[in-house]
Amino acid sequence: MRGRPELFTRYEADAAMLPNNTQRFWLVAGLVIALVAPLWLPRDWMILLSRAYVAAIGVIGLNLVTGYAGQVSLGHAFFIGVGAYAGAAFGGAPRDDVWGLGLDMLIWVPAAGLVAAAIGALVAPIALRLKGLYLALVTLGLVFLGEHIFREWDVLTGGAATGREPAQLLLLGYRFDLDGSVGSLMVRRELQIYWVMLVLLVIMALLAKNLVRSRVGRAFAAVRDRDIAAEVMGIDLTRTKILAFAISSFYAGVAGALLFTVTGFVNATSFNLLLSFTYIAMVVIGGAASIAGSIMGAVFLTMLPRVIDALGDVLPFFETASTGLLSTATLERILFGLLIVGFLIFEPLGLYGIWIRVRNYWKAWPFSY
Amino acid sequence: MTQFLQATVTGLSLASIYILLALGFVIIYKSMQVLSFAHPALTIAGAYLVSVLATEAGLSFWLAVPLGLVAAGVLGWLSERVFVRPMVGKPVFAIAILTIGLDIALRTPVTTLIGLQFRTMGDPWGFATWKWGDVVVQQRSGAMVITAAVVVMALFAFFRYSRVGLAMRATAFDQETALAQGINVGRIFSIAWILAGALAALAGMFASTALAGLNQSTWVIALRALPAIVIGGLDSIGGAVLGGLVIGLVEAYTATYQPQYASFLGSNFSLVMPYVVMLLVLLVRPYGLFGTEEVERV
Numbered sequence: 001m002r003g004r005p006e007l008f009t010r011y012e013a014d015a016a017m018l019p020n021n022t023q024r025f026w027l028v029a030g031l032v033i034a035l036v037a038p039l040w041l042p043r044d045w046m047i048l049l050s051r052a053y054v055a056a057i058g059v060i061g062l063n064l065v066t067g068y069a070g071q072v073s074l075g076h077a078f079f080i081g082v083g084a085y086a087g088a089a090f091g092g093a094p095r096d097d098v099w100g101l102g103l104d105m106l107i108w109v110p111a112a113g114l115v116a117a118a119i120g121a122l123v124a125p126i127a128l129r130l131k132g133l134y135l136a137l138v139t140l141g142l143v144f145l146g147e148h149i150f151r152e153w154d155v156l157t158g159g160a161a162t163g164r165e166p167a168q169l170l171l172l173g174y175r176f177d178l179d180g181s182v183g184s185l186m187v188r189r190e191l192q193i194y195w196v197m198l199v200l201l202v203i204m205a206l207l208a209k210n211l212v213r214s215r216v217g218r219a220f221a222a223v224r225d226r227d228i229a230a231e232v233m234g235i236d237l238t239r240t241k242i243l244a245f246a247i248s249s250f251y252a253g254v255a256g257a258l259l260f261t262v263t264g265f266v267n268a269t270s271f272n273l274l275l276s277f278t279y280i281a282m283v284v285i286g287g288a289a290s291i292a293g294s295i296m297g298a299v300f301l302t303m304l305p306r307v308i309d310a311l312g313d314v315l316p317f318f319e320t321a322s323t324g325l326l327s328t329a330t331l332e333r334i335l336f337g338l339l340i341v342g343f344l345i346f347e348p349l350g351l352y353g354i355w356i357r358v359r360n361y362w363k364a365w366p367f368s369y
Numbered sequence: 370m371t372q373f374l375q376a377t378v379t380g381l382s383l384a385s386i387y388i389l390l391a392l393g394f395v396i397i398y399k400s401m402q403v404l405s406f407a408h409p410a411l412t413i414a415g416a417y418l419v420s421v422l423a424t425e426a427g428l429s430f431w432l433a434v435p436l437g438l439v440a441a442g443v444l445g446w447l448s449e450r451v452f453v454r455p456m457v458g459k460p461v462f463a464i465a466i467l468t469i470g471l472d473i474a475l476r477t478p479v480t481t482l483i484g485l486q487f488r489t490m491g492d493p494w495g496f497a498t499w500k501w502g503d504v505v506v507q508q509r510s511g512a513m514v515i516t517a518a519v520v521v522m523a524l525f526a527f528f529r530y531s532r533v534g535l536a537m538r539a540t541a542f543d544q545e546t547a548l549a550q551g552i553n554v555g556r557i558f559s560i561a562w563i564l565a566g567a568l569a570a571l572a573g574m575f576a577s578t579a580l581a582g583l584n585q586s587t588w589v590i591a592l593r594a595l596p597a598i599v600i601g602g603l604d605s606i607g608g609a610v611l612g613g614l615v616i617g618l619v620e621a622y623t624a625t626y627q628p629q630y631a632s633f634l635g636s637n638f639s640l641v642m643p644y645v646v647m648l649l650v651l652l653v654r655p656y657g658l659f660g661t662e663e664v665e666r667v
Contacts, residue, residue: 072462072465126648126651126652129651129652129655130651130655131655131663132461132462132663133404133461133462133465133603134599134603134651134655134656134657136404136462136465137404137595137596137599137647138599138647138648138651140592140595141595141596141644141647141648142644144640144641144644145641145644145645147641148635148637148638148640148641151635152634152635152636273592277469277473280466280469281466281469281470284466327481330477330478330481333473333474333477334473334474334477334478336470336473336474337470337471337472337473337474337475337477338470338474339470340466340467340469340470340473341452341467341470341471341474344456344459344463344466344467344470345452345455345456345467348459348463
């Protein structure tokens with residue numbers, strides 16, 4: 001409806017991914033900014049942002065199962081690990097002592113996701129029997145079991161001490177992880193990686209956004225809000241929960257495989273409880289049951305250490321020592337913990353909730369409602 | 370046979386640590402339906418204080434331990450009063466995740482203080498052992514088992530006979546009704562966290578008397594006690610004791626026999642065995658062995 005962007009006369013228009021022009025405009029603007037921003041950014045920021053985008057893919061996955069379907073999973077690190085090693089096995093350079101097929105990205109990215117999804121679907125039946133905190137504790141146990149398996153399964157992970165090489169960013173014969181060129185202009189590998197990760201994040205985010213407005217997404221929300229009521233309404237609980245875990249694990253798997261290539265090195269012990277907690281924190285800080293919030297949370301928490309570092313340079317009273325109680329690493333961890341606590345107490349909807357409040361304030365400005 | 374007895378002795382001493390930790394989890398859960406992930410922080414904070422007081426400050430070990438327990442209790446009380454109390458009535462997961470944040474915020478400074486070297490507890494047992502036939506029993510194991518047994522009995526008596534214990538049971542049964550009977554439910558929450566903090570510190574202290582001492586990864590022991598409460602059921606004190614026993618013994622037996630009979634499972638499999646047991650128990654009984662099944666109204 002021209003001139004009345006908030007008036008929907010059809011259900012499809014109401015359930016559209018981007019219901020009004022403002023949202024369409026800001027999505028395009030945001031994408032353009034994200035695409036050209038790295039041209040002026042230092043290289044370490046590019047790498048950090050690439051990591052943030054990859055983390056965002058994983059956070060979207062966790063948000064689907066925890067935020068939308070209401071099944072709290074502390075086992076996300078395990079699925080990320082599965083994806084990382086599956087991706088490396090499909091896409092890594094072949095070597096004598098570890099598996100590596102050296103396949104194309106078109107194959108190893110989805111393959112990593114599918115392997116993780118299959119394992120997620122295997123774990124899901126446990127979730128059908130368990131409720132609430134018991135489920136959270138089982139998924140926590142999964143992380144410890146996974147860590148053990150990664151440590152011991154040498155042909156896949158290269159063992160705990162040595163590790164292995166990640167999958168190659170090889171797309172239709174083009175290597176994104178080597179410096180490239182357009183005519184006489186050199187394109188750095190960091191920039192290429194950044195763009196690849198951004199494109200993948202956009203694809204995955206749009207898919208998720210589309211999923212949550214579909215029948216499946218509404219079934220997730222119904223199960224979260226009251227599973228018995230959902231069942232009475234004809235939602236197949238078994239199917240919905242397995243689907244939630246499988247899709248979430250797919251996202252985790254893709255994120256894991258990409259994370260491995262971006263960081264270049266992971267250890268069998270990288271996929272530990274702290275990683276799970278970090279992802280939970282990203283969901284909480286970004287905003288549960290929100291795709292945009294997932295991305296905000298991931299970018300915010302990934303950039304936080306770098307920002308603290310930068311603050312130390314700018315503010316004279318904020319001096320950071322390299323060791324001891326006031327070291328950057330320690331402060332960052334403490335802040336990380338306090339942020340989780342603070343957001344849960346003061347803003348349970350996370351950064352997304354803050355954004356909604358700011359938006360509503362300006363929508364109604366100068367009136368308060 | 371000697372091997373079996375030896376494993377049993379080790380298992381019992383491990384079990385006493387797990388029981389102390391599990392009791393803390395269950396006391397908090399029963400009183401306010403909160404699963405506290407802040408336990409690791411309380412565990413090492415108490416143990417660290419004992420270590421500093423007994424070795425660097427030169428206090429007697431027998432004075433350092435009560436001080437450490439009190440300090441951990443106060444830390445638990447502060448955590449509850451400042452961070453968890455505002456969340457009462459919110460979804461259980463929100464509170465569980467909040468305690469994760471709390472744990473990270475509290476644990477990080479303590480691990481930094483512990484530093485890279487191993488800290489000793491200044492305990493009187495050291496490496497002294499008793500011999501019993503071919504079985505070697507470390508004196509610290511004996512101390513642990515006796516302490517755990519005394520603590521468990523004292524707690525049972527406390528819940529059964531004291532006024533506060535009765536109030537705690539009433540609160541666990543039904544908070545609103547307890548409130549209507551004139552019980553200060555808020556104070557019950559505080560007492561639960563103080564008890565849990567002190568128990569965690571005691572467990573942390575015992576866990577750090579071994580060869581490894583108190584180090585940057587000692588806190589994991591608090592999370593390894595989680596299978597114990599899941600097996601016993603989140604809201605059963607007796608279940609926590611049984612779960613702790615099962616986990617401790619299973620871990621010790623696995624450590625003894627798995628390298629011989631199932632070496633393909635890899636080294637240190639005993640550390641993840643409790644989680645395997647937990648998974649198996651939950652597949653059969655989704656609320657643990659003694660946990661109350663949640664009745665849902667539609």
